[in-house]
Amino acid sequence: MLPDENGLDAWLRYAPLASDLISQSEQYESVIALSSDDTSPVYTAAREVQKGLHGILKQEVEIAHSLASYSQKDDKTAIFIGTIHEFSQAGGDVTQIPPLKEDGFWLDNHGNKSVHILGQNERGTLYGAFEFLMLLAQGKPCPSGHISNPSAPIRWVNQWDNLDGSIERGYGGPSIFFKDMVVQDDLTRVSQYARLMASVRLNGIIVNNVNSHHDLLSPKNLEGLGRIANAMRPWGVRIGVALFFDTPKTLAGLPTSDPLDPDVIAFWDRITAQLHQHVPDLIGYLIKANSEGQPGPLTYGRTLAEGANLFANALKRYGDGVVVYRAFVYNHHLDESNWKNDRANAAVEFFKDMDTLFADNVLVQIKYGPIDFQVREPTSPLFAHLRKTPAIIEFQVAQEYLGQQSHVCYLPPLWKTILDFDLRIDGKSSPVHKIVSGERFDWKRSGYAAVVNVGSDSTWLGSHLAMSNLYAYGRYAWDPLSDAESVIRDWTRLTFTANPTVVDTVSSISMESWPTYENYTGNLGIQTLCEITKTCHYGPRPDSMDGNGWGQWTRADAHGIGMDRTVATGTGYAGQYPAEIAQLYEKLETTPDELLLWFHHVPYTQRLKSGKTVIQHFYDAHYEGAANVQTFAPRWEALRGLIDDARFKHILFRLEYQAGHSLVWRDSVNNFYMDKCGIADEHGRVGHYPWRIEAESMDLTGYTVILITPFEAASGGKAIVTTSNDKPGTAKCTIPFETGVYSVAVNYYDHLGGTSHYKLSLGGQVIGEWAGDLSTVLLHDFSDLRDGHSATRIIFESVNVTKGDTLEISGMPDGTELAPIDYVSFLPPGIVD
Numbered sequence: 001m002l003p004d005e006n007g008l009d010a011w012l013r014y015a016p017l018a019s020d021l022i023s024q025s026e027q028y029e030s031v032i033a034l035s036s037d038d039t040s041p042v043y044t045a046a047r048e049v050q051k052g053l054h055g056i057l058k059q060e061v062e063i064a065h066s067l068a069s070y071s072q073k074d075d076k077t078a079i080f081i082g083t084i085h086e087f088s089q090a091g092g093d094v095t096q097i098p099p100l101k102e103d104g105f106w107l108d109n110h111g112n113k114s115v116h117i118l119g120q121n122e123r124g125t126l127y128g129a130f131e132f133l134m135l136l137a138q139g140k141p142c143p144s145g146h147i148s149n150p151s152a153p154i155r156w157v158n159q160w161d162n163l164d165g166s167i168e169r170g171y172g173g174p175s176i177f178f179k180d181m182v183v184q185d186d187l188t189r190v191s192q193y194a195r196l197m198a199s200v201r202l203n204g205i206i207v208n209n210v211n212s213h214h215d216l217l218s219p220k221n222l223e224g225l226g227r228i229a230n231a232m233r234p235w236g237v238r239i240g241v242a243l244f245f246d247t248p249k250t251l252a253g254l255p256t257s258d259p260l261d262p263d264v265i266a267f268w269d270r271i272t273a274q275l276h277q278h279v280p281d282l283i284g285y286l287i288k289a290n291s292e293g294q295p296g297p298l299t300y301g302r303t304l305a306e307g308a309n310l311f312a313n314a315l316k317r318y319g320d321g322v323v324v325y326r327a328f329v330y331n332h333h334l335d336e337s338n339w340k341n342d343r344a345n346a347a348v349e350f351f352k353d354m355d356t357l358f359a360d361n362v363l364v365q366i367k368y369g370p371i372d373f374q375v376r377e378p379t380s381p382l383f384a385h386l387r388k389t390p391a392i393i394e395f396q397v398a399q400e401y402l403g404q405q406s407h408v409c410y411l412p413p414l415w416k417t418i419l420d421f422d423l424r425i426d427g428k429s430s431p432v433h434k435i436v437s438g439e440r441f442d443w444k445r446s447g448y449a450a451v452v453n454v455g456s457d458s459t460w461l462g463s464h465l466a467m468s469n470l471y472a473y474g475r476y477a478w479d480p481l482s483d484a485e486s487v488i489r490d491w492t493r494l495t496f497t498a499n500p501t502v503v504d505t506v507s508s509i510s511m512e513s514w515p516t517y518e519n520y521t522g523n524l525g526i527q528t529l530c531e532i533t534k535t536c537h538y539g540p541r542p543d544s545m546d547g548n549g550w551g552q553w554t555r556a557d558a559h560g561i562g563m564d565r566t567v568a569t570g571t572g573y574a575g576q577y578p579a580e581i582a583q584l585y586e587k588l589e590t591t592p593d594e595l596l597l598w599f600h601h602v603p604y605t606q607r608l609k610s611g612k613t614v615i616q617h618f619y620d621a622h623y624e625g626a627a628n629v630q631t632f633a634p635r636w637e638a639l640r641g642l643i644d645d646a647r648f649k650h651i652l653f654r655l656e657y658q659a660g661h662s663l664v665w666r667d668s669v670n671n672f673y674m675d676k677c678g679i680a681d682e683h684g685r686v687g688h689y690p691w692r693i694e695a696e697s698m699d700l701t702g703y704t705v706i707l708i709t710p711f712e713a714a715s716g717g718k719a720i721v722t723t724s725n726d727k728p729g730t731a732k733c734t735i736p737f738e739t740g741v742y743s744v745a746v747n748y749y750d751h752l753g754g755t756s757h758y759k760l761s762l763g764g765q766v767i768g769e770w771a772g773d774l775s776t777v778l779l780h781d782f783s784d785l786r787d788g789h790s791a792t793r794i795i796f797e798s799v800n801v802t803k804g805d806t807l808e809i810s811g812m813p814d815g816t817e818l819a820p821i822d823y824v825s826f827l828p829p830g831i832v833d
């Protein structure tokens with residue numbers, strides 16, 4: 001039995017290689033670290049190599065600090081670790097090393113004599129050490145004369161941590177940075193996080209939520225930010241902060257926060273000076289302003305550039321920090337009745353004329369698509385409008401709209417649709433990765449940011465599998481041409497084992513996961529059809545997309561669906577792209593199916609390039625996506641015993657949960673649109689569920705029938721709840737199905753407000769008992785209602801069922817959760833329903 005693991009070391013476990021590989025390995029004798037400053041990433045690199053050799057090869061090495069102290073012993077390998085400059089100063093030969101970019105490294109292996117890990121700077125040295133260790137841990141050979149350079153200098157993480165310790169869109173437990181409005185005392189997890197970041201070459205972090213709070217800048221927190229910076233600095237990770245625009249008013253009591261007001265300027269100057277006393281290497285400020293109710297320069301009649309330059313000027317005085325201004329500026333009170341209105345237009349409208357007005361240490365951070373981290377979006381056209389102002393592309397590792405870590409969704413295939421997209425600016429090749437790398441417009445500082453939102457759970461993100469996205473994000477920011485499949489295979493070998501069955505299984509499930517998720521959530525560019533008006537952004541709620549000011553509209557009615565974003569008849573959004581791309585999206589015929597409904601409003605009977613109608617594609621994709629999810633848990637089952645039990649079970653539980661919730665998605669979306677357009681599924685599936693027994697049709701004691709809102713979140717629109725919140729209810733019926741072996745599924749609602757308990761019996765035999773405690777197990781809030789977020793399924797496999805026996809479910813309510821039940825399914829082998 002393999003010992004249980006909790007995920008804390010993620011892909012840096014340094015698990016021992018197989019004994020035959022260990023015995024064939026070189027004997028490492030010593031590590032010569034060319035820095036003895038224990039806050040230097042060079043020193044960190046040496047200690048990490050020492051730790052890795054101990055774990056991977058069971059070899060113990062000493063750390064020495066000078067070339068002079070070293071004399072080569074027979075057949076033993078010395079590892080030299082330092083910057084190129086340090087190595088050359090110490091008398092080492094650096095003539096054969098080609099020039100490296102900032103953070104780049106040189107890794108050189110001379111058989112059984114020496115390994116050189118030399119960085120362009122200290123950070124690069126550390127990255128080289130991690131490269132060496134990660135090859136070693138996978139049993140891959142260490143190369144000779146290998147150089148590696150980053151695609152872009154900025155490779156940052158954004159954490160949306162609040163000072164009270166909660167995390168906006170965090171699904172891995174409370175903050176590792178803040179608690180009770182102050183920086184935490186114990187920052188052990190913060191330095192562990194920096195270690196993970198450094199291992200995938202991420203070099204900066206904004207530590208607090210873009211929806212910031214003025215208390216971040218209290219004297220106690222300035223000191224605390226200094227401690228965070230100290231905890232991360234040995235790993236080459238620099239910190240920055242997100243600011244609340246109105247801090248001059250709310251913290252200092254000034255009458256205004258007008259960016260041109262001298263007292264406001266002086267205030268930010270003072271704060272910036274104080275912050276630099278604690279964090280001399282601050283990377284800068286992230287600003288979300290005039291967005292979703294946040295104040296900003298527009299509040300004071302000033303331009304966005306005037307707002308950004310206020311901070312830029314303050315930063316310039318104290319260091320090399322930058323202002324990162326988020327392009328996520330839009331009006332969330334748009335009038336849907338006007339067909340010209342379009343939130344997707346906002347970023348370009350706000351920023352296109354600002355390009356020459358920003359100070360030279362201002363960057364604009366642009367979400368990959370024009371709306372908000374949806375399952376499929378076209379590339380943000382703003383990337384084609386900034387020539388002078390450098391850009392950062394914003395991804396989201398936190399799966400806000402992508403299953404919130406309770407659904408597996410490996411994101412690189414999605415990221416690649418953006419990074420590889422050629423915007424054809426001025427008729428020239430302009431793939432997004434060459435824009436953000438700085439190559440296309442000759443920017444010195446630009447790059448990548450991702451909202452990650454790790455928390456204090458030992459899994460970091462709330463799910464072991466979700467960590468592949470953090471790993472992959474680092475790999476892509478370094479090299480956007482990475483291959484998604486080899487990245488997941490590397491991650492799997494490091495995180496679990498090199499066993500080919502494990503590597504193949506994790507890799508195939510991961511590679512299928514995003515297209516599968518898209519299939520059972522929102523197809524053809526209609527966006528993730530989840531609840532958007534409340535804060536949840538999780539389960540299905542297609543009607544919430546329309547009828548409000550948020551502008552994530554689908555414009556679905558009885559006849560048609562989709563946003564007309566053409567120049568000819570729609571919102572004009574397509575015209576924000578460079579000419580070649582604008583032409584492509586302007587016409588229905590040249591718009592790819594996967595973005596059809598993003599750009600065009602069409603009848604449900606519109607034929608796709610595949611030959612299917614839009615509505616039939618919706619039905620089919622939802623059935624195929626949900627059916628594919630059903631295969632994940634059984635495929636995972638084959639790994640029992642090949643990885644430790646703790647992580648095996650943790651993942652199995654989530655895959656089984658996802659299988660159930662994907663059916664909730666499938667049925668909700670399909671029934672919603674069938675109801676809307678009245679067009680039946682050609683295959684007769686939608687609305688017909690022959691293996692179900694609806695709870696509302698059973699004999700009820702202590703239970704009563706209720707209507708569910710929205711109707712599509714319940715099979716048949718109805719469910720049952722107990723009539724009191726302290727007495728159990730029972731639902732009974734006679735089993736109408738032929739005697740045989742079935743999987744028995746119970747669909748119920750598990751919402752906040754209590755933990756109900758359930759018991760299922762057939763013919764007097766207890767089949768299973770369970771509790772409605774998903775929010776505790778899955779680490780995120782679902783909903784306090786019976787709806788598409790809280791609807792879930794538990795399944796009992798291979799149950800002997802006798803026709804005519806009594807099925808009985810008893811439910812014990814708790815708090816406001818009234819042991820709600822939707823239906824029971826008896827599924828013969830191979831049937832998904």
Ligand SMILES: *[C@@H]1O[C@H](CO)[C@@H](O)[C@H](O)[C@H]1NC(C)=O
Pocket residue numbers: 024025026075110111112
């Ligand atoms: C290093 O030495 C070991 C044991 O003597 C040998 O098996 C291995 O092939 C050598 N490796 C290289 C790269 O020369």
Ligand SMILES: *[C@@H]1O[C@H](CO)[C@@H](O)[C@H](O)[C@H]1NC(C)=O
Pocket residue numbers: 512515516519617620621622624625628
């Ligand atoms: C998604 O649905 C489409 C349309 O039915 C189908 O062609 C494709 O194979 C599905 N892919 C997955 C991974 O479910």
Ligand SMILES: *[C@@H]1O[C@H](CO)[C@@H](O)[C@H](O)[C@H]1NC(C)=O
Pocket residue numbers: 798799800
């Ligand atoms: C189900 O029935 C089969 C054959 O009657 C029997 O072998 C098996 O043990 C039963 N399984 C359970 C779980 O009772």
